[in-house]
Amino acid sequence: MVDPAYLVGAGAAVGAVLRYATNRYVDGLAADRRFPYGTFTVNVVGSFVLALVTFLGAGADVLHLVGTGACGSYTTFSSFSVDTVRLWETGDRLVAGWYAAANFLGALAGIGLAFALSTL
Amino acid sequence: MTRTTAERLRTLEIVFLVAVGGFAGANLRYVFSLAIPGLGGTFAANVLGCLALGFLVYEAELVGLLAEETGFVAATGFLSSFTTYSTFALEAVQSPTLTAVGYVAATYVCGFGAVLVGRRLARLLEGVV
Numbered sequence: 001m002v003d004p005a006y007l008v009g010a011g012a013a014v015g016a017v018l019r020y021a022t023n024r025y026v027d028g029l030a031a032d033r034r035f036p037y038g039t040f041t042v043n044v045v046g047s048f049v050l051a052l053v054t055f056l057g058a059g060a061d062v063l064h065l066v067g068t069g070a071c072g073s074y075t076t077f078s079s080f081s082v083d084t085v086r087l088w089e090t091g092d093r094l095v096a097g098w099y100a101a102a103n104f105l106g107a108l109a110g111i112g113l114a115f116a117l118s119t120l
Numbered sequence: 121m122t123r124t125t126a127e128r129l130r131t132l133e134i135v136f137l138v139a140v141g142g143f144a145g146a147n148l149r150y151v152f153s154l155a156i157p158g159l160g161g162t163f164a165a166n167v168l169g170c171l172a173l174g175f176l177v178y179e180a181e182l183v184g185l186l187a188e189e190t191g192f193v194a195a196t197g198f199l200s201s202f203t204t205y206s207t208f209a210l211e212a213v214q215s216p217t218l219t220a221v222g223y224v225a226a227t228y229v230c231g232f233g234a235v236l237v238g239r240r241l242a243r244l245l246e247g248v249v
Contacts, residue, residue, distance in 0.1 A: 005150065012147070013139035013143045016141065043209075050207065085239075104224065
């Protein structure tokens with residue numbers, strides 16, 4: 001058995017680099033820079049993958065590596081909060097409110113899709 | 121577009137810094153989840169991470185003492201991995217409705233509040249430096 005800390009750390013190193021790459025890629029595509037599409041994307045995709053491995057009944061090792069490590073690090077609450085506060089203070093208050101709601105609704109949709117797929 | 125060797129090495133350096141920070145940040149979140157069972161571990165990690173990232177982001181904007189590399193290892197690597205949205209969302213979905221509403225509201229309110237506290241600390245530092 002592998003110590004969970006190694007699994008969490010190894011998954012996290014990959015997840016953090018993938019988040020950085022996703023942010024660079026998505027923010028390069030997005031025309032409307034006021035909505036932080038990069039962080040929104042990682043939060044929705046990461047929630048979907050975490051829910052999928054959880055609902056499929058993965059073992060402890062996979063949950064540590066992919067769940068706590070990779071998905072936990074791929075998604076981020078701190079960047080999301082800073083993004084929201086910055087939108088609010090620069091006067092984009094509607095965008096800030098929508099961004100805060102959209103992250104949760106997107107994560108819910110991802111988790112719902114994972115649940116549906118896991119019951120097939 | 122061809123990239124120079126220097127640019128490739130710089131990208132490699134950034135990837136390394138983000139990976140090392142991510143390794144440590146996620147492990148600290150894991151320790152929190154073991155020390156504080158239930159929703160409290162994720163909540164504590166998310167709020168503390170918001171406070172620290174708020175400070176770092178506004179420090180970079182207002183003061184600028186810290187090097188760019190510190191941002192990659194501490195902000196992009198460590199803090200963004202220490203905090204998590206996926207575990208937060210899944211925990212909310214798996215909780216009873218009333219608990220879930222309270223958990224989401226508390227994390228949002230305390231997380232945004234913590235960013236403002238971090239901004240305040242950066243402004244204090246700006247006044248000192």
